[in-house]
Amino acid sequence: MRLVGPATVVSVAYIDPGNWGSNIAAGSHFGFSLLWVVWLSGFLAVYFQYLAGLVGLSGAGLLDLFEARLKRFKPLLAPP
Numbered sequence: 001m002r003l004v005g006p007a008t009v010v011s012v013a014y015i016d017p018g019n020w021g022s023n024i025a026a027g028s029h030f031g032f033s034l035l036w037v038v039w040l041s042g043f044l045a046v047y048f049q050y051l052a053g054l055v056g057l058s059g060a061g062l063l064d065l066f067e068a069r070l071k072r073f074k075p076l077l078a079p080p
Contacts, residue, residue: 026034055062 055065058065060068
């Protein structure tokens with residue numbers, strides 16, 4: 001329970017009553033026609049976690065990676 005306890009508290013706090021209410025209202029209005037959004041957001045969450053892992057493994061900061069990859073846009077990104 002020491003390992004699962006904090007995760008349970010965070011997951012319960014993430015699903016707040018307002019979220020439940022809006023989900024129930026959308027589900028009663030649209031039915032299963034918006035189920036594709038759940039699948040798409042799940043796949044995108046996995047993809048963004050993968051990208052965040054790559055950034056973490058690179059050892060460089062996010063701004064350093066932007067600067068290295070987007071050299072031609074540097075004048076637009078640099079403050080005056």
